Amino acid sequence: MAQDEAVAPPTGRRELNPTLMVRRVGDGVDVLCLSGILDTEGATALGGDLADRLRTTRSDRHLILDLTGLRLVSAAGIQVLDVHMRHLSHSPVPVIVAAPHARDIFTIAPAHGLHLCATLDAALATLPGTEVPSPGDTTGTPEQRTRTPEDGPDDVNGPRADPRTSAVIGMAQGIIVERYASADVHRAFDLLCQASRHHNVPLRILASALVTAPRPATREGEWFPGRLHAPPPAPQLLDCPDQGAYDRHQVLRVVVREAVAVADAHGAEVHLVDLALRNSLVLESHAGLDAAYRDHVAQVEGPPAPCARARLLGQPVLVADVMTDPDLAATQEGRAASVTGSRALYAVPALSEGGECVGAITVHHARPGPWLTPVQSAALRTLADDLARWRSWYRRTVVLDALEYVHAHA
Known part of the structure; x- marks a missing residue:
């Protein structure tokens, strides 16, 4: 049974706070998905939680660090990660870094306890005794484990997209926790799922909208006051009823x-x-x-x-x-x-x-x-x-x- 955990350390920057989302892939791998801003302040705030995670990880489980959900990663932030990972240099932790500019940061500030990989597949391939989950393996991909019942098969686009999608959902959870003073990220996730089911909006789409929408003016009243509900547009070719x-x-x-x-x-x-x-x-x-x-x-x-x-x-x-x-x-x-x-x-x-x-x-x-x-x-x-x-x-x-x-x- 897959388990999710999330931690959003307070840095005072609300939606830009670095968020740690832990995903279990199969029976032997924990994927630590980081999202938000990873500069010196963000990495320092996250460092304690990361150190606790490294200390408490069982010896029979492998770790993968996923940075694809980060909006910004700085050389100073990588150096802070290196402090917590350096003791693992004999067996480096795979880190997923897809964007070329982010990979360049590791060239400027190499982290000896991390091994760069471009995809989740590549990261899993570096771990002994693990298999790359197939696109249809519902126990092995984070997006499949966070889909609502209404989500269709078109939302599952393979392991390359899953960690990034999970990071967006983690960011949305962190926003709810901070914005509404909720102390429980699991309740935040449940609320997202309820809204997803109630309005038949896929969870990924809802999380993305929450992350990018302007902040509500107040906690009371409507988020988007005064808007009108227009009927669906009349298509010229698309054969779909209202x-x-x-x-x-x-x-x-x-x-x-x-x-x-x-x-x-x-x-x-x-x-x-x-x-x-x-x-x-x-x-x-x-x-x-x-x-x-x-x-x-x-x-x-x-x-x-x-x-x-x-x-x-x-x-x-x-x-x-x-x-x-x-x-x-x-x-x-x-x-x-x-x-x-x-x-x-x-x-x-x-x-x-x-x-x-x-x-x-x-x-x-x-x-x-x-x-x-x-x-x-x-x-x-x-x-x-x-x-x-x-x-x-x-x-x-x-x-x-x-x-x-x-x-x-x-």
Whole structure:
């Protein structure tokens, strides 16, 4: 049975406080997920809890330190961690650091008790006697253990995304504890789950919204006073009834289904921007794509992935052949796409009324070269417009209702 613990040391910076979330992977590994700000002050505040955790860990359990949820990590913060980890230099603790700039910090301030890894898979591979959990192993991935009953399979995007998702949920717990003077992080988690079930909003989406939303003006009254509840937008192509618009999973599944049908594609994926995950594109729904490929595109922070190119340019992007594309062919994403049977990719950005890219639809074709007709390309752009309008309405209506539930019951 997986167990969660969280500690949010008080530093006086509220949402920026460093948070320690402990996840158990399988029977023999504890993943210590850090989120927030890890500068000198934050690392010092967290150091005591980390030292206690290291002292009390059983000899038959392994440790992994996950830093992917940190908004900021400084050389001074790494040095503080090194003080607590140095005695482990004979058997360094794997530390997951995915962002290139964060890895550079370890070059500036090396920590002898830590061994850098890019993914959870890589970290687990360094531990003797442990196995990498498969994407469907519900005992081995944090996101699967923190999903609400309403969460669908599209939320599980592989071990690469799980620690980051868990960190966002941990940050949301810490905010509730600090903001509403709650002494129990488990009650904070229960409240998030209640709001998630009551409004049928996936736990990850609710936690992300809570982390990025402006602080309530007061603890009494409404969080977002005076807002109006508009009906769902009328779609041009998206075949989804009004009541279905309140079901996030249903809408995203319909988008994928329509994209495959419109583009005569063998697979499709939908990414949406998540501000709490470093403003990156997060895989939300998919069809016809294997687990290995989904793991590589679970969270996309920038090119050469076609969805990121389309977001950057604000216009559709065609990759005529993933095996010869100068930017994509040598990447893990490109190799995984070819293994899954994809040779050509076409990504369309989902643009808000103000021209901001809020997501992307990518379709896959088994043969290289352009294959879409002008009519099909136009239909995909229309579908992307429908997705952008729905997402804007959903965030303003359903997600804010769930946040109001948290505010009212905390």
